[in-house]
Amino acid sequence: MAGGALAATKGFRPTSGVWLVLALFLLWEVSARTGMVDSPNWPPLSRVVAALVRDTLSGEIPMLVGSTLARMFAGLAAGTLAGIAAGLLFGASTLAQRVLGPTVELIRPIPIPAVIPPLVLFLGLDNGMKITVAAVTAFFPLLTNTAQGLRAVEADQLAMARTFGVPAWRRLFRVTLPAILPYVMAGLRVALALALVTTVVAEMIAGEQGVGHYLVLMQFAGRAEEMYAAVLVLAFLGYALNRGFLWVERRSIAWYFATGRDG
Amino acid sequence: MTDLTRRAAVAASLGALAAPLAAPALRAQALTKLRVSVIPVLDVAPLHAAIAQNYFAAEGIEVDTSSTAGGATGLPGLVAGQYRVTFSNTVSALLGVREGLDFRFISGAARSLAQPPDTMAIVVRKGSGITSGKGLEGKRVASNTRNNIVWLRGMAWIDKTGGDWKRVTTVEVPFPQMADALVGGQIDAALFSEPFVTSAMEAQGDKLERIGWIIQETAPSSSIAQYVAMKEDLDKNGEVFDRFVRALHKGTDWVNAAAGKPELLQLVANFTRVPLERLQKVAFTAYPKEVTTAEIAELIATMTKFGLGGRYPAPADLIFRTAKA
Numbered sequence: 001m002a003g004g005a006l007a008a009t010k011g012f013r014p015t016s017g018v019w020l021v022l023a024l025f026l027l028w029e030v031s032a033r034t035g036m037v038d039s040p041n042w043p044p045l046s047r048v049v050a051a052l053v054r055d056t057l058s059g060e061i062p063m064l065v066g067s068t069l070a071r072m073f074a075g076l077a078a079g080t081l082a083g084i085a086a087g088l089l090f091g092a093s094t095l096a097q098r099v100l101g102p103t104v105e106l107i108r109p110i111p112i113p114a115v116i117p118p119l120v121l122f123l124g125l126d127n128g129m130k131i132t133v134a135a136v137t138a139f140f141p142l143l144t145n146t147a148q149g150l151r152a153v154e155a156d157q158l159a160m161a162r163t164f165g166v167p168a169w170r171r172l173f174r175v176t177l178p179a180i181l182p183y184v185m186a187g188l189r190v191a192l193a194l195a196l197v198t199t200v201v202a203e204m205i206a207g208e209q210g211v212g213h214y215l216v217l218m219q220f221a222g223r224a225e226e227m228y229a230a231v232l233v234l235a236f237l238g239y240a241l242n243r244g245f246l247w248v249e250r251r252s253i254a255w256y257f258a259t260g261r262d263g
Numbered sequence: 264m265t266d267l268t269r270r271a272a273v274a275a276s277l278g279a280l281a282a283p284l285a286a287p288a289l290r291a292q293a294l295t296k297l298r299v300s301v302i303p304v305l306d307v308a309p310l311h312a313a314i315a316q317n318y319f320a321a322e323g324i325e326v327d328t329s330s331t332a333g334g335a336t337g338l339p340g341l342v343a344g345q346y347r348v349t350f351s352n353t354v355s356a357l358l359g360v361r362e363g364l365d366f367r368f369i370s371g372a373a374r375s376l377a378q379p380p381d382t383m384a385i386v387v388r389k390g391s392g393i394t395s396g397k398g399l400e401g402k403r404v405a406s407n408t409r410n411n412i413v414w415l416r417g418m419a420w421i422d423k424t425g426g427d428w429k430r431v432t433t434v435e436v437p438f439p440q441m442a443d444a445l446v447g448g449q450i451d452a453a454l455f456s457e458p459f460v461t462s463a464m465e466a467q468g469d470k471l472e473r474i475g476w477i478i479q480e481t482a483p484s485s486s487i488a489q490y491v492a493m494k495e496d497l498d499k500n501g502e503v504f505d506r507f508v509r510a511l512h513k514g515t516d517w518v519n520a521a522a523g524k525p526e527l528l529q530l531v532a533n534f535t536r537v538p539l540e541r542l543q544k545v546a547f548t549a550y551p552k553e554v555t556t557a558e559i560a561e562l563i564a565t566m567t568k569f570g571l572g573g574r575y576p577a578p579a580d581l582i583f584r585t586a587k588a
Binding site for chain 1: 303339438439440443446459462536537
């Protein structure tokens with residue numbers, strides 16, 4: 001209890017970034033209320049929060065968030081597995097890197113929203129397309145990080161394992177894979193943030209699903225409060241996912257941070 | 264009871280239990296699924312009415328609407344086979360036809376009224392002094408998309424009111440942002456459609472001024488939008504589309520009978536999410552069932568005049584039997 005109070009006071013030190021957030025919220029409210037910004041597309045924050053609370057209690061927003069997250073995580077899981085597998089191949093085989101490298105480097109910088117129309121052509125408008133979008137988004141950061149991690153595994157560690165007669169498959173699972181885990185986690189963190197963005201963009205462009213579609217529908221219905229409610233939800237989701245990820249990361253590769261390195 | 268008969272009895276009772284479960288499944292299988300691309304606008308009210316009143320179900324059709332507010336995925340999705348039917352404005356559909364895509368009109372959807380109010384308007388800043396197309400020469404006019412029905416009728420209005428449409432700069436601005444762009448001075452005029460005209464005039468009527476009804480003043484009772492399908496699909500599955508359009512037209516009758524009544528406004532509010540109180544002030548289109556050769560010919564002529572000419576098939580060849588009067 002006392003610890004919680006202490007944490008709370010620590011969070012609200014005068015130098016805390018929370019104050020800036022609160023100040024911006026206040027500016028939002030005041031600018032809309034006093035007519036500094038006079039447009040139906042700039043409603044006061046209090047009305048946005050009221051719409052958010054109403055649509056959350058009605059169950060609409062929780063359902064939309066659930067469906068968006070389900071698609072995002074499905075894509076993320078598929079993209080992560082494929083990215084790690086391809087990354088291992090790239091890291092382990094110079095031949096693979098030579099043959100596939102140029103293709104990967106050409107495809108990697110393409111902004112995903114630019115290829116959504118052809119994806120609609122081949123994969124339709126529903127989950128298949130949106131999950132693929134999230135998967136492709138996750139694939140490249142995982143691939144590059146895994147390949148880089150594999151190349152960075154310390155030769156000394158492997159040599160020592162070999163000296164002790166550890167068989168190859170055990171070396172893979174007990175030395176190599178744990179050693180690249182911090183790199184994989186770093187790639188996953190990037191992928192997580194990007195996958196949320198691209199999933200929502202895909203929902204905005206096509207189909208009738210998720211937070212993205214809700215946002216556009218409300219924009220076209222002239223309901224700015226609901227539109228910003230969706231924006232707030234996305235901001236909160238992005239923040240929460242990142243915090244949640246850091247929490248998982250600190251626990252899953254505690255040994256890495258214990259060596260004094262910082263993720 | 265012998266082992267065999269016991270087993271038979273168990274099987275029979277299981278069968279009896281399963282029968283009512285299987286029956287609806289079989290019935291559901293018998294429904295033909297049709298995926299229809301729509302946009303959340305007033306014009307598609309008959310389709311939603313036909314869904315809500317179970318007219319499609321009565322024809323053995325299950326309609327799955329896919330609504331996209333912002334993007335133009337409707338016609339490309341139809342070509343790709345993602346949809347069987349797409350709601351489209353006439354200009355976009357005809358441009359596809361010009362490019363060799365085998366679109367056919369299977370039903371009318373929206374037509375402008377003979378008298379004001381109109382569902383589309385041209386709006387300027389109050390006090391800008393612009394009152395006609397002549398005043399717009401050298402200025403920036405916003406349209407939601409270039410080369411669609413809104414743009415075409417806007418250019419026709421500029422032409423009719425003494426302006427040279429080629430000397431007007433068109434910029435693409437989504438409907439929801441038009442009023443802000445106009446008030447902020449980024450554009451000089453905007454080609455609006457409902458319900459955005461009503462919301463703009465309601466919220467910023469002190470700063471904005473409507474100077475014309477772009478369709479009603481250039482082509483009263485003219486074509487705005489239709490339901491479109493692919494010729495190949497119609498040749499193969501014409502009977503499915505007969506049923507689809509029969510149900511859709513019952514929805515059209517329902518909407519026409521409910522014109523101005525609260526049940527129609529509630530239906531529209533449900534699928535557009537536009538607040539009910541705003542819808543009460545919004546202008547509606549006429550909801551036709553048929554597509555006439557005359558309206559298509561008029562549109563092709565107008566398109567040709569405003570730079571969208573080319574080789575078009577005879578209008579009669581573009582109209583499927585379900586859309587003929």
